[in-house]
Structure formats: structure tokens, C-alpha cells
Amino acid sequence: MNWVIETILQHRSIRNFEDRSLSDEQIRTIVECAQAASTSSFIQPYSIIGVKDKDTKQKLAELSGNQPYVENNGHFFVFCADLYRHKIVGEMENVDFSTTLESTEKFMVALIDTALAAQNAAIAAESIGLGVCYIGGLRNNLHEVCKLLKIPQQVIPLFGLAIGYPAQDPDKKPRLPFHHIYHEETYQQDRSEIEKELKHYNEIVSFYYKKRTNGKRDDTWTKQMSNLLSKQSRMYIKSFVESRGFCLR
Known part of the structure; x- marks a missing residue:
């Protein structure tokens, strides 16, 4: 390396x-x-x-x-x-x-x-x-x-x-598992495998936050994403982009 x-x-x-x-x-x-x-x-x-x-x-x-x-x-x-x-x-x-x-x-x-x-x-x-x-x-x-x-x-x-x-x-924040990101030849859509990897990743992220905060924060990646994506954010962007002369066609 x-x-x-x-x-x-x-x-x-x-x-x-x-x-x-x-x-x-x-x-x-x-x-x-x-x-x-x-x-x-x-x-x-x-x-x-x-x-x-x-x-x-x-x-x-x-x-x-x-x-x-x-x-x-x-x-x-x-x-x-x-x-x-x-x-x-x-x-x-x-x-x-x-x-x-x-x-x-x-x-x-x-x-x-x-x-x-x-x-x-x-x-x-x-x-x-x-x-x-x-x-x-x-x-x-x-x-x-x-x-x-x-x-x-x-x-x-x-x-x-x-x-x-x-x-x-x-500390370096842990990323998603390699095989969850990298697909060979075709996109791998096995839901059970995806959920399995996400659950394992949740454990890694939870441990990271516990260690970083001395046990004060116990959070998972899927929970974070659920909270984030359930809230609408910056919904004006489409009209703003168009107002600047982009994405009109």
C-alpha cells in the first residue's frame, strides 16, 4: 500500500x-x-x-x-x-x-x-x-x-x-461492507443478503458510536437513514435549478 x-x-x-x-x-x-x-x-x-x-x-x-x-x-x-x-x-x-x-x-x-x-x-x-x-x-x-x-x-x-x-x-467512521457496495457483472438484488449485511453493519456502527461517546449514543445506520429520509429537506431545489437555467430540457 x-x-x-x-x-x-x-x-x-x-x-x-x-x-x-x-x-x-x-x-x-x-x-x-x-x-x-x-x-x-x-x-x-x-x-x-x-x-x-x-x-x-x-x-x-x-x-x-x-x-x-x-x-x-x-x-x-x-x-x-x-x-x-x-x-x-x-x-x-x-x-x-x-x-x-x-x-x-x-x-x-x-x-x-x-x-x-x-x-x-x-x-x-x-x-x-x-x-x-x-x-x-x-x-x-x-x-x-x-x-x-x-x-x-x-x-x-x-x-x-x-x-x-x-x-x-x-476516529474513522466505518463504511458499508465491501460486498454491499461492489457488485460483479450484475446488480445483486438478494433481499435476504442485503438485510443480513445491513444488520451486521448496524452492529459495527452502533459499536462505533458507543466507543466514540463513552456509551452515550447507541445508534444504527438504518435508524439514521430512516430518520433522515422520512423528513422532507430542501424541496425548493428543483425550481431553483431551473431558475438558474439548468435542467429545462
């Missing part, structure tokens, strides 16, 4: 950072690593907004559900699906491909490419001793996020990435 794989396998979310900013060189390296990710047909449909300003971070923290690590970190990155520059490309080349930009397919390409870039950034940061935490809470109020960051049409902020020097060393 090499150090790259070790870095990936040791990932954990860091939610407590030292009061220490990233250097400009670190920021540039992380962004360049993000740009090195694979991109569909060389489209590169994403942008990254870096936030240093304390007041802006504080507002983003509030919009994300008052998560303190959105405000207190070494640097905050906002990853955006971005087809705005491609609209400009069409105007530069005097070609109308608005129908293509408004397609669900190009929306999916933008989402996938942005996620690939972000994961490259996360691994790069962790490889130099930094900690990371993805922030999906930005989607709590995307209208306000767009106003705050002056984001134009054809651009959607998808999530944030808080990066900094770790001030904690949490």
Missing part, C-alpha cells in the same frame, strides 16, 4: 480547526489539483470560489445552519457547477447552443465534474496534513448564497469545502 492510498483510506471529516490560515501557495496547489481531475469532453463546467473574509464566512455559516466550522477554518472553498463561461463561448463563436446548456445531461456533467474536482482538492489537502469537511448545508438557502457571493445565472453553488489545520483527531 502506498502513501496515496493510505491518505485516502484515512479520511475523516474535521470540524475543529486551528486558527491558522492556508498560504496562497497551498490554496493554489489545492485548486490546481482540483483542475487536474477528469472532465467530460474537456468541458470543465465548474468554478471554485475561495472565501477568506471573516464576515462572509460568518454569513455562510449562518446560511448553512450555523455550522461553526464554516466560519472557523484555514480557508473555505465553494464548489459551483458552472456553464456561465460556456454561454460566453457561444457568444464569442456566434453559435446558439442554449438548448444544449439547458439540458439535463449537461447539468449532470456539471455536477459530476464538480464533484470529481472537489474530491481531488480534498485528497490534495489531506496529503499535506490538512483536514477537510464537505458542507452540503450551503443548499439550505441557495438564493441568499448566490446574492452573497454574486453568482451569475448558469452557475449553481453545490457545496462548500472547509479546509484547515486539524485541531482534533476523530
Whole structure:
């Protein structure tokens, strides 16, 4: 096993950072690593907004559900699906491909490419001793996020990435069993086997939480998912996406 794989396998979310900013060189390296990710047909449909300003971070923290690590970190990155520059490309080349930009397919390409870039950034940061935490809470109020960051049409902020020097060393959270995730040749749909693996995973997760909280929390993965998915969340997203010029076709 090499150090790259070790870095990936040791990932954990860091939610407590030292009061220490990233250097400009670190920021540039992380962004360049993000740009090195694979991109569909060389489209590169994403942008990254870096936030240093304390007041802006504080507002983003509030919009994300008052998560303190959105405000207190070494640097905050906002990853955006971005087809705005491609609209400009069409105007530069005097070609109308608005129908293509408004397609669900190009929306999916933008989402996938942005996620690939972000994961490259996360691994790069962790490889130099930094900690990371993805922030999906930005989607709590995307209208306000767009106003705050002056984001134009054809651009959607998808999530944030808080990066900094770790001030904690949490245990690695156990993932689903290998054979529950990896299917060979065809999708394995044996319900009894799925339930068996989920019950075993519940035991692992329960032990993890008991150990982490000295017995104060006894929870399972299926219970967490049941509580999470039984509540409607961010149901405005579809109309917001369409209002930004995506998924209209």
C-alpha cells in the first residue's frame, strides 16, 4: 500500500480547526489539483470560489445552519457547477447552443465534474496534513448564497469545502461492507443478503458510536437513514435549478 492510498483510506471529516490560515501557495496547489481531475469532453463546467473574509464566512455559516466550522477554518472553498463561461463561448463563436446548456445531461456533467474536482482538492489537502469537511448545508438557502457571493445565472453553488489545520483527531467512521457496495457483472438484488449485511453493519456502527461517546449514543445506520429520509429537506431545489437555467430540457 502506498502513501496515496493510505491518505485516502484515512479520511475523516474535521470540524475543529486551528486558527491558522492556508498560504496562497497551498490554496493554489489545492485548486490546481482540483483542475487536474477528469472532465467530460474537456468541458470543465465548474468554478471554485475561495472565501477568506471573516464576515462572509460568518454569513455562510449562518446560511448553512450555523455550522461553526464554516466560519472557523484555514480557508473555505465553494464548489459551483458552472456553464456561465460556456454561454460566453457561444457568444464569442456566434453559435446558439442554449438548448444544449439547458439540458439535463449537461447539468449532470456539471455536477459530476464538480464533484470529481472537489474530491481531488480534498485528497490534495489531506496529503499535506490538512483536514477537510464537505458542507452540503450551503443548499439550505441557495438564493441568499448566490446574492452573497454574486453568482451569475448558469452557475449553481453545490457545496462548500472547509479546509484547515486539524485541531482534533476523530476516529474513522466505518463504511458499508465491501460486498454491499461492489457488485460483479450484475446488480445483486438478494433481499435476504442485503438485510443480513445491513444488520451486521448496524452492529459495527452502533459499536462505533458507543466507543466514540463513552456509551452515550447507541445508534444504527438504518435508524439514521430512516430518520433522515422520512423528513422532507430542501424541496425548493428543483425550481431553483431551473431558475438558474439548468435542467429545462
